Amino acid sequence: MANKRALITGASSGIGASFARHAAAQGCDVALVARRNDVLAVLAGEIEKAHGVRASVISADLCSPEAIDGVLDQAGPVDILINNAGYSIPPLFEKTQWSAQRAFLEITVMTPARLAHGVLPGMLARGYGRIINVASAAAFSSGAAGHTLYPGGKSFLVKFSQSLSAEVKARGVFVSALSPGFVQTGFHAANGTQAQMAQAPRHFWQSPEQVVEEAWSRNAKGHEIIVPGLHNKIAIALLRHLPEAWTQGMVRAQAEKYRVDG
Ligand SMILES: NC(=O)c1ccc[n+]([C@@H]2O[C@H](COP(=O)([O-])OP(=O)(O)OC[C@H]3O[C@@H](n4cnc5c(N)ncnc54)[C@H](OP(=O)(O)O)[C@@H]3O)[C@@H](O)[C@H]2O)c1
Numbered sequence: 001m002a003n004k005r006a007l008i009t010g011a012s013s014g015i016g017a018s019f020a021r022h023a024a025a026q027g028c029d030v031a032l033v034a035r036r037n038d039v040l041a042v043l044a045g046e047i048e049k050a051h052g053v054r055a056s057v058i059s060a061d062l063c064s065p066e067a068i069d070g071v072l073d074q075a076g077p078v079d080i081l082i083n084n085a086g087y088s089i090p091p092l093f094e095k096t097q098w099s100a101q102r103a104f105l106e107i108t109v110m111t112p113a114r115l116a117h118g119v120l121p122g123m124l125a126r127g128y129g130r131i132i133n134v135a136s137a138a139a140f141s142s143g144a145a146g147h148t149l150y151p152g153g154k155s156f157l158v159k160f161s162q163s164l165s166a167e168v169k170a171r172g173v174f175v176s177a178l179s180p181g182f183v184q185t186g187f188h189a190a191n192g193t194q195a196q197m198a199q200a201p202r203h204f205w206q207s208p209e210q211v212v213e214e215a216w217s218r219n220a221k222g223h224e225i226i227v228p229g230l231h232n233k234i235a236i237a238l239l240r241h242l243p244e245a246w247t248q249g250m251v252r253a254q255a256e257k258y259r260v261d262g
Contacts, residue, residue, distance in 0.1 A: 010085030014185025129173030146259030
């Protein structure tokens with residue numbers, strides 16, 4: 001993958017940092033995006049030393065629509081786009097500020113679509129592109145109280161990935177939605193659900209490296225929906241194929257264990 005360049009959002013932690021290391025280990029130059037400039041700078045230094053590729057840092061708030069053109073300008077030509085930055089808002093919708101929910105929609109829906117739209121012409125012109133939109137197993141749930149926009153936002157990424165794949169796969173641009181279950185990252189500390197998540201059965205958890213390795217190889221084979229881990233594959237297959245009336249009660253009871261009231 002020498003001479004390929006990967007743009008990775010949310011690269012300062014968790015799944016994004018793992019994508020950055022994995023891309024660099026394959027020989028890609030990487031452009032790392034998040035808000036924490038200092039953390040990104042340390043990771044960029046580590047990556048350059050370990051893999052001999054170029055790693056650049058782009059500090060941006062991806063909830064801010066005004067920032068996105070600047071990210072695209074600084075990134076230059078992109079062969080691999082990992083739309084990964086994200087979080088969730090655990091409390092009930094009524095107990096949150098609209099500004100927070102709006103920012104969530106920006107980072108989950110608008111920013112990934114805008115970045116993909118920005119890098120796509122170059123990918124098509126070169127006849128090569130890889131786009132991974134990091135969704136969630138929650139994209140296939142029937143929703144529950146709390147994390148109100150999360151399943152809808154993540155299912156947008158699944159449908160967007162499928163439609164875009166239908167448009168561009170034959171021209172060498174492979175688009176995937178990655179839908180992990182529980183992954184050991186900073187995600188739960190960031191949204192204050194660490195205590196609840198500690199109750200989740202150990203065998204449900206994956207490391208970011210496991211998730212990224214499967215995502216990278218299956219995206220390269222053109223898979224549109226990537227559900228990493230056997231336990232997640234079984235759970236999502238059941239959710240996708242059983243009538244929702246059968247699964248809804250169980251999904252809601254499980255999901256609501258991870259709500260935090262603000
Ligand atoms: N962990 C899980 O169990 C799990 C399961 C399914 C799906 N996911 C999805 O996986 C993706 C990555 O999450 P993670 O688990 O790796 O969590 P994480 O360790 O908390 O990483 C989240 C990343 O997003 C960045 N980010 C958050 N808000 C941002 C903003 N306003 N502007 C720019 N960057 C921002 C953070 O960087 P800064 O704070 O430096 O800005 C960080 O790099 C998310 O989309 C999440 O929904 C996670």
